[in-house]
Amino acid sequence: MGFILVFMATSCRKFEEYPPEPQIEFHNFVLLVNPTTGKVEKGRLSISYLDGDGDIGLDQSDTLSPYNISGDFYYNFVLRFYEKQHGQFVEIPGFFSGRIPPLIPKDQKKSIKGIIEYDLDVVDESSLYDTIQFKVKLIDRALHISNEVTTPEFLRKLPQ
16 A cells, blocks of 8 residues: 655644644545546545644654564554445555654644645455545654544545
8 A cells, every 4th residue: 555645734822732642633535536547546534633742753764662663653643444344344454554754843842733634545446345434543752642533434436
């Protein structure tokens, strides 16, 4: 599964204070149509976030423990992908998580909020099922784990 990570970050006013653990909410999901083929190839999942100490994000060089590639914290945007099969959502194994780069410099500590947009492959031509759903959580550099968000269900195929 390929993906592209796009993000927006805005610093908050001084009087707005948030807990140091990231908080996330589902914002949006859209199917992306390849203009050349006219077919849906990807989806863009948007999650809003807020974080009291602004320590969301990992540099490419952050590969030592606990951020090592085989560790539990290498990926800081943890996404699980589900298909609705016979009326029940079933988790589809595969690689869907990603690494979000730092949203503000590591030496700054301030409240931040914004929207993370995450592009991912959602089309599986071999699948018989067209309804999908995601579960997402975010992990900051201090290893604070956000709440987990379950998205609504979506059709991954456009009507023809």
